[in-house]
Amino acid sequence: MQQLILPAVLASFWTICTGAGDWCYQSQFTCDNECNVPDKWNHANSNCAGKHQSPINVVTRKTLKDERLTNFQFDNYQQIFRGTIKNNGHSVQVGVPHLSTISGGGLPTSYKAVQFHLHWGNNGGPGSEHTIDGEQYPMELHIVHMKHHYTDLTTALSDPEGVAVLGFFYERSNSGNRKYDPIINALQSIKTTNGNTSLLPISLAQLIPSEQNLTTYYRYKGSLTTPGCTEAVIWTLFENPIPLSIDQLKAFSELKFNDGKPMVGTFRPVQPLNGRQVSRSVGAVILASSALLVATIATALGLSQPN
Template sequence: MRCVLSAVLLPLILRSCTGADWCYQTQVSCPSPCKGPDRWSEVNLDCGKNRQSPINIVTKKTKLDERLTPFKFTGYQTLFESTMKNNGHSVKVSIPITATVSGGNLGETYKAVQFHLHWGTNGGPGSEHTIDGEQYPMELHIVHMKQRYNRLEDALRDPSGVAVLGFFYEVSSSANKKYDLFTQGLRSIQNTNGNTTLSKISLNQLILSEANMTNYYRYDGSLTTPGCTEAVVWTVFENPIPLDGEQLQAFSNLKFSDGKQMVGTFRPVQPRNGRVVYRSSGVAVVASAVLILVSISAALGLSRMN
């Protein structure tokens, strides 16, 4: 009788450990029926292709591209009201106004569709992209699609149909007042499918300013969640946005659909597979300034020795 029961129960137990839904590594455990990042290609074949995101940006291997000029933004300063939602994987906000970005060698004008974030555990490392191996506490993605498309699904069929602007966050000693309404709203959406109204917010508030956005990296990649579609022109900005520890920790109070603490919501970096990562002249200027300072310091040291 025991053998019969074992024969019946074993397949059920195994099935419960091999569900078809995707999840982050922090959610992976038997009997949790989800597949972590290393198995996302089983959920969607595109996740195993050669142009995946995020990546580690090795600054010394980036290539200067003079065409990466400053962007032109419209509507980023406009205040809007929208719904902030816990979608079971992140916090997501749709953008109901016309806000566009062009320039920066994008080729076309792209309109903003939504933004969402990726974070670690209680303010610890959690960005998706890394810079020279450094992982920031959190990363903001503002998702745009080519203005000529009406649906994101159509834009994703175009190899450059989507443009995502990525911004890092850093820990600050003081609170970022521009994020007060946003972090307060998180208290109302702790459970999956929880939503609340987010009012009087602009995209400029999130990124702090359009003025200091000339230092950035560019490469061709993919969505960072299944289906991992390789249709994204990535722009990753160098200058991080400051939040204090309490503001960063507020994101970790959200819950996944399985009730677990929503932490570690990032995909590990993917192989670059020969792709070139370009840098704007702004990044190059910063690098040159550092080299100049080093040279001056060295010269002063030599003069003192003489």
């Protein structure tokens, strides 16, 4: 009888420590904080066990060039606005006036910006949600858009192509990115969950690479990367990263989850592709290579001509 007691106690302890209640990131889980870690998110929402989930690892050699993936048109991305930045308990989020829109880029229609938020690691360590050939960047920006005729995100998510998210990676830089000062400075005021403050005037354009550096990107169909994991997202992942200094990256790790612990590791692990095809744009790299090829041919022809 005594031999059965210890396994029973251990089984009971394991049950307690396997998570219950609300969803959380792996970095939040302890036996004192019973929550559903990413591989248990389907307990929080059954959609999270779907076959077309995000994020993914992009294997570049397996991507297919798609001639329909032309340059984006960014309308009113230069528009200055005064947003509110909030610690929502899982990330930092900024609401965006619906004036900024995207079209082109192989999208079925135009989409208007709703909000942007970020995912990061621990003190500048690996923290992006998507990975490229297995490389995880320090942080990832998601600018969330919905089809232009919808008035709220909930309705848009009922459309299989209702939402378009632009994803941008960050890389460490030796110097600070002054364009990010409004956001970095505001973090001090929103350390605790539900903390919010007004941002100094910013534009979406100042947060991302210049338009001429946004021609190379990857495209696939996926989901939201937090519960409810709704599979209604057209994903675009831009190749050119955004520079931030290590101090700027570390500033995000000073925020707190709702239990007061450091808000770090705010990313969902990559999900199986399950047969989905990832496409790539024609992009600047291809064009540059073509130009180089033309120049090489021209030089060769010049060299072969008799004097």
